Amino acid sequence: MQTGEELVLKILKKELLKISKKADKDEKEIQEYMGVGTETVKIHEDIKAILEGKSQSDLSMKKLASIKRRKAKVDKILEKDMSTLMSKEEDSARERDLLKEEIQRIEFRINMGKTTC
Numbered sequence: 001m002q003t004g005e006e007l008v009l010k011i012l013k014k015e016l017l018k019i020s021k022k023a024d025k026d027e028k029e030i031q032e033y034m035g036v037g038t039e040t041v042k043i044h045e046d047i048k049a050i051l052e053g054k055s056q057s058d059l060s061m062k063k064l065a066s067i068k069r070r071k072a073k074v075d076k077i078l079e080k081d082m083s084t085l086m087s088k089e090e091d092s093a094r095e096r097d098l099l100k101e102e103i104q105r106i107e108f109r110i111n112m113g114k115t116t117c
Contacts, residue, residue, distance in 0.1 A: 005113075009106045012099060019096045026089035033085060036077050043070055 002010075046067055050060050 003110070005106055005110050009103065009110065012103050012106070016096065016099050016103060019092060019099060023089070023092040023096045026085070026092050029080070030082075030085050030089055032077050033080060033082055036074050039070065039074055043067055043074070 046063065050063055050067075053060065
């Protein structure tokens with residue numbers, strides 16, 4: 001039978017998984033934002049290569065469609081505010097770290113209780 005602390009620990013570990021996923025997602029958004037310049041340069045290089053090829057082949061049209069999708073993704077990323085992204089990431093990382101500390105404290109208390117019995 002589980003004690004109250006063991007039940008709380010189990011629930012907190014489930015919550016930690018959710019918070020960790022959110023923190024990872026927030027970190028990924030920041031990395032995407034920071035990598036947008038590199039992607040923009042690649043897009044321009046690809047457009048330049050197509051224009052220098054001066055052909056209107058189906059392959060060129062497919063490449064342009066791909067470039068258009070990539071450019072739309074870049075524009076969507078740039079619509080976000082970097083300071084907001086960083087604040088969200090800091091908050092979720094801090095929440096994750098605090099929850100990890102609390103889980104460790106509870107595990108320690110549970111283990112201490114088992115050794116004293």
